[in-house]
Amino acid sequence: xxxxxxxxxxxxxxxxxxxxxxxxxxxxxxxxxxxxxxxxxxxxxxxxxxxxxxxxxxxxxxxxxxxxxxxxxxxxxxxxxxxxxxxxxxxxxxxxxxxxxxxxxxxxxxxxxxxxxxxxxxxxxxxxxxxxxxxxxxxxxxxxxxxxxxxxxxxxxxxxxxxxxxxxxxxxxxxxxxxxxxxxxxxxxxxxxxxxxxxxxxxxxxxxxxxxxxxxxxxxxxxxxxxxxxxxxxxxxxxxxxxxxxxxxxxxxxxxxxxxxxxxxxxxxxxxxxxxxxxxxxxxxxxxxxxxxxxxxxxxxxxxxxxxxxxxxxxxxxxxxxxxxxxxxxxxxxxxxxxxxxxxxxxxxxxxxxxxxxxxxxxxxxxxxxxxxxxxxxxxxxxx
Amino acid sequence: xxxxxxxxxxxxxxxxxxxxxxxxxxxxxxxxxxxxxxxxxxxxxxxxxxxxxxxxxxxxxxxxxxxxxxxxxxxxxxxxxxxxxxxxxxxxxxxxxxxxxxxxxxxxxxxxxxxxxxxxxxxxxxxxxxxxxxxxxxxxxxxxxxxxxxxxxxxxxxxxxxxxxxxxxxxxxxxxxxxxxxxx
Numbered sequence: 001x002x003x004x005x006x007x008x009x010x011x012x013x014x015x016x017x018x019x020x021x022x023x024x025x026x027x028x029x030x031x032x033x034x035x036x037x038x039x040x041x042x043x044x045x046x047x048x049x050x051x052x053x054x055x056x057x058x059x060x061x062x063x064x065x066x067x068x069x070x071x072x073x074x075x076x077x078x079x080x081x082x083x084x085x086x087x088x089x090x091x092x093x094x095x096x097x098x099x100x101x102x103x104x105x106x107x108x109x110x111x112x113x114x115x116x117x118x119x120x121x122x123x124x125x126x127x128x129x130x131x132x133x134x135x136x137x138x139x140x141x142x143x144x145x146x147x148x149x150x151x152x153x154x155x156x157x158x159x160x161x162x163x164x165x166x167x168x169x170x171x172x173x174x175x176x177x178x179x180x181x182x183x184x185x186x187x188x189x190x191x192x193x194x195x196x197x198x199x200x201x202x203x204x205x206x207x208x209x210x211x212x213x214x215x216x217x218x219x220x221x222x223x224x225x226x227x228x229x230x231x232x233x234x235x236x237x238x239x240x241x242x243x244x245x246x247x248x249x250x251x252x253x254x255x256x257x258x259x260x261x262x263x264x265x266x267x268x269x270x271x272x273x274x275x276x277x278x279x280x281x282x283x284x285x286x287x288x289x290x291x292x293x294x295x296x297x298x299x300x301x302x303x304x305x306x307x308x309x310x311x312x313x314x315x316x317x318x319x320x321x322x323x324x325x326x327x328x329x330x331x332x333x334x335x336x337x338x339x340x341x342x343x344x345x346x347x348x349x350x351x352x353x354x355x356x357x358x359x360x361x362x363x364x365x366x367x368x369x370x371x372x373x374x375x376x377x378x379x380x381x382x383x384x
Numbered sequence: 385x386x387x388x389x390x391x392x393x394x395x396x397x398x399x400x401x402x403x404x405x406x407x408x409x410x411x412x413x414x415x416x417x418x419x420x421x422x423x424x425x426x427x428x429x430x431x432x433x434x435x436x437x438x439x440x441x442x443x444x445x446x447x448x449x450x451x452x453x454x455x456x457x458x459x460x461x462x463x464x465x466x467x468x469x470x471x472x473x474x475x476x477x478x479x480x481x482x483x484x485x486x487x488x489x490x491x492x493x494x495x496x497x498x499x500x501x502x503x504x505x506x507x508x509x510x511x512x513x514x515x516x517x518x519x520x521x522x523x524x525x526x527x528x529x530x531x532x533x534x535x536x537x538x539x540x541x542x543x544x545x546x547x548x549x550x551x552x553x554x555x556x557x558x559x560x561x562x563x564x565x566x567x568x
Contacts, residue, residue, distance in 0.1 A: 004406045004416060116422060136445070166422035167445045172403055173417055174410045266445035273444045352422060356446040 001177050007168030010138040010175055011077055011103035011161065012037035014145025016047045017183045018101070021072040021190075024052035024063035026082060029115045030165045031105040034077040057082035061089035061100070068098035069204050071195035073149065077103035079165070080121040081110060087125065090158075094129025094220065096205045099152035099159070099190070101145060102130075106265065106316075107165045108351040116352020117165035119265065119317035123293075123325045129220055131159040131227060132293040136250070136269040138173040140291075143238065146178065147246050150187050150234050155223045165352065167266040182241050227295045248297035250289040253279065254304045257286030259367050262305075262313040262330055264290045267348070267355040271314070274360035285364050290326060301333045310342050312367045314360070314380070316349040323376045344373045348380035355381070385438040386530070387448045390522075391467050392457030395427040397519030400545065401457065402433040404523050407541035408533045409437055417442045430461055437532065453530060456480060457501075457522055468494060478525055480518055497567045499525045504559050508552040520546065520553040524560030529567050 005013065011034045015023065023042065025035040041047035050067075054060045057078050064074040078086060083104055093100050108118040122132060133148060135141045141163050148159035163169055194202060208216065228248055235246035252272050254260055263271045268289030278285045288304050290297065305311050311334070315324025322328060327345030334341065346363050349355040359380050366378055388405075392398030399420045406418040414437055421432040434448045450470040456462060459481040467477065473493045481488075482503065485496035501521035511517035520542050527538045538561070539554045546553045 002410060004403065004410045004418070115424070164445075166419070170422070171417060171419040171445075172406050173442075174415060269443040270445045354447050356449075357444065 001179075002174055003177055004172050005138060005175050006033065006170055006172050007138045007141055007163045008033035008105070008170070009037050010141035011145060011163070012041065013175075013177055014142045014161070015075040015101075015103075016041050017142070017178055017180060018073060018075070018146055018149045018187055019184075019189070020047065020049050020075040022050045022052065022064065022067035022074045023076065024054050024060045024067070024074070025076045026054055026057050026060050026078070028057070028079050028082040030107060030169045031077050031079040031082070031103070034103055034105075057085040058089055061086040061093060061102075064100045064102075065089060065093050065096060065098050066196075068093075068100050069096065069196040071190065071192050071197070073190045074098075074100045075102070076100070077105070079105040080107035083121050083125060084109065087128070090125055090128040090130060092205065093158045095216070097156035097220070099149070099156055101148045101152055101159050101161065103141075103145070104160050104162045105165050105169045106162055114351050115165065117167055117316070118350045118352070119315075119325070122160060122162050123317050125160070126294065126325070129157065129224070130294065131157055131224075133159065133161050134264045134268075134291060134293060135161065135163045135168065136266055136289060138168060138171070138175045139244070140246075141168065142175055142178065143242070143244055143246055146183060146187055147231070147234050147238055149190075151227060151230050153190050153192075154230060155227060156192075157220070157223060157227070162265070164266045178242055186238060186241055224295050228292070228297055228299070231292055247300075248292045249300045249304065250291055251304045252287040252289070254286035254288055255307070256284060257307070258284040258309045259286075259364055260305050260308040260311050261285065261287045261360060261363065262290065262311060262326060263287060264293070264326060265316060267314060267316060270355060270357060271360050274357040274364075277357060278361065278364060283364060283368070293326075293329075296329055296333065298333045301330065302337050305334060305338070305341075308341070310344065310367050312344045312346060312363050314346045314348055314355070314363055316355065318347055318350065318377075342372050344370070344378065345376055346378045346380050353381055385436060385442070386453070387451045388435045388437075388453045388455060388526070388530075389448060389451040390433040390435075390455045390457060391461050391465070392431050392433070393461070394425045394429050394431050395515065396457050397517050398431050398457050399433045401519035401523050402435045404519070404538075404541050404545045405435055405526065405532070407545060408523070408527065408538040411537045411540065412533050414438065415440060415442050422447075430465060451475065453478065455522060455526055457518060459483075462488065476529060478529055480522060497525070497529050497564065499560055499563050501525065501560055504556050504563075508556040508559075510549065510552055510556055521556040521560035524557035525564040528561045528564035531568070535561050
C-alpha cells in the first residue's frame with residue numbers, strides 16, 4: 001500500500017511492522033513524531049507493544065537493553081543531544097550483545113543551539129559497537145528498520161537506522177508500506193539463545209576479569225565482520241519479497257567514472273542529480289553512496305572505486321583536528337589498494353546548511369582542477 | 385519536474401495544504417516530495433512549504449530555490465515579503481484574495497490568479513471568522529489552475545487527511561476548483 005508519509009513516521013511504521021514488543025523513548029526535536037505515532041499505535045492497539053515513558057534518553061536505552069535481554073524486540077529513537085546522553089548505554093547494549101534497533105535523526109550537536117542536520121551526533125558513536133545504516137529516502141527508512149532487526153538478531157549486535165533532520169525526518173514522500181504478512185515471513189519473532197528469565201536465572205554483563213574480557217571483544221569484532229555478507233544476503237532476501245535491494249552501498253554510474261563522489265544520507269541522492277547533469281556535459285563522474293558505515297564496507301568501496309582516477313568524499317561531519325570522518329574511512333579502505341589514487345576530502349552541509357547539486361559540481365570541478373588536494377579538507381559552501 | 389512554494393502564516397494549514405496535494409498526486413502515480421520550511425514555526429508568523437512533483441523518482445533532496453509556481457495563502461504576505469523570490473519566468477502566482485489579478489503590481493513575466501479562498505472557507509464554516517482555515521480551498525484552486533490531478537483524487541485526499549468537518553472541506557475544495565476554472 002502506497003502512502004505519503006514523513007521520514008519520522010517511516011521509522012514508526014518500520015518499528016510497527018517489525019512487531020516491536022517494547023518501545024521506550026524520550027521525545028526530542030526533530031525526532032518527536034516517531035514517538036508520537038508509536039505511542040498512538042500502542043494506545044489504539046495497532047501495535048501490541050509495551051510503551052515505556054522514561055525521564056531521559058539514558059533511561060530509554062537502559063529500558064530497551066533490559067527488554068531485549070528479557071527476549072523482547074525493543075525499539076527506540078532519538079537525535080543529537082539525546083543520543084549523546086545515551087552514550088554510556090550504547091556501549092552497554094553492544095557489550096551485552098542485545099539486538100536493540102534505534103532510529104537516530106541526524107541533527108548537529110549544540111552549541112550553538114541547533115535542530116538542523118549533520119552527522120556528528122551518530123558518528124560520535126562510531127566506536128560503541130553498533131551497526132550504522134544511513135538512509136536516503138523514507139522508503140529506505142521503513143525497509144532498513146526491518147533489515148536491521150533481522151541482521152541485529154542474527155548477530156546479537158544493536159543497530160542504528162539514521163536519517164537526516166528535516167530533509168527526511170519532516171519530508172513527505174511516497175512510501176510503499178510493506179505488507180504485514182510478508183514482513184512476518186521476512187522477519188520471524190525474536191528468539192534469543194539466552195534470555196533473562198526467573199525460571200533459568202543468568203547474570204548479564206557481570207564482572208569480567210582480564211582473563212575473559214578480551215575474548216568477549218574479539219567475538220564482538222568477529223561477529224561484526226560477518227555483518228557485511230549478512231547485510232547483502234538479507235538485502236537480497238528482502239528484494240525477493242519486496243522488489244527492493246538493501247545493500248551496503250548504492251553505486252550510481254561508477255563503472256566508467258574517472259571521478260567517484262563518495263556520499264551518504266540524503267546528500268547521496270542529491271549527488272545523483274548532479275552526476276546526471278555533469279554526465280550530460282561530458283564529465284565522467286559517478287556516485288558511491290555509503291549506506292552502511294559500521295561495519296565499514298571495505299570490499300564494496302574498493303570494488304566500486306577501483307577503476308576511477310580520483311575519489312572525492314563529501315562529509316557532512318568533521319573530526320576536529322583530523323578530517324571529515326567518511327574521508328578518513330575511505331583513505332583507510334583504499335590504502336594499499338589504490339596505487340596512490342588521490343582521495344579528496346570535502347566538508348559541506350554542517351548544521352543543516354543545504355547541500356545542492358551545485359555543491360557537487362563545485363566538488364568535482366575542484367577534483368578536476370587539482371592533481372592532489374591542496375589541503376586535507378576543502379570546505380564547500382562555508383563563508384570563509 | 386514541477387516545484388511549487390506555498391506562503392502562509394503559522395496556523396492557516398499551509399503545511400497541511402502541501403501534504404493534501406501530495407496525497408492527491410500520489411494517488412495518480414506521481415512521485416512527490418513535500419516539506420515545510422526547515423525550522424521552528426510560530427502561529428501568525430510567515431511560514432513556507434514546498435512540493436516537488438515528477439513522473440520519475442525524485443532524488444534531489446536539496447531545498448527549492450527557483451519554484452515554477454508560488455501560492456500565497458495569506459494575502460497580507462504580498463506586502464510583507466517578496467513572494468516572487470526565485471520564481472521562474474512564466475510561473476503562476478496564485479493568491480488567496482478578494483482582489484482581481486490586475487490589482488497586484490507583479491512583473492508581466494508572471495501569471496497571476498486570485499480566488500477568494502477566505503470567503504469560501506468562512507461560508508463553509510471552516511475555522512473562525514477571525515482565523516479561517518483556507519487550506520482545502522487553496523488546494524482546490526492550485527489543482528485546477530496547474531492541472532495537477534483530477535478533482536476526485538483531490539477530494540479523496542481531503543477526506544483522508546481531515547477528520548474535522550470533512551464534508552465542508554470537500555465542498556470548499558470543490559467550490560474553489562470551480563471558481564479557478566476562470567483561469568483555465
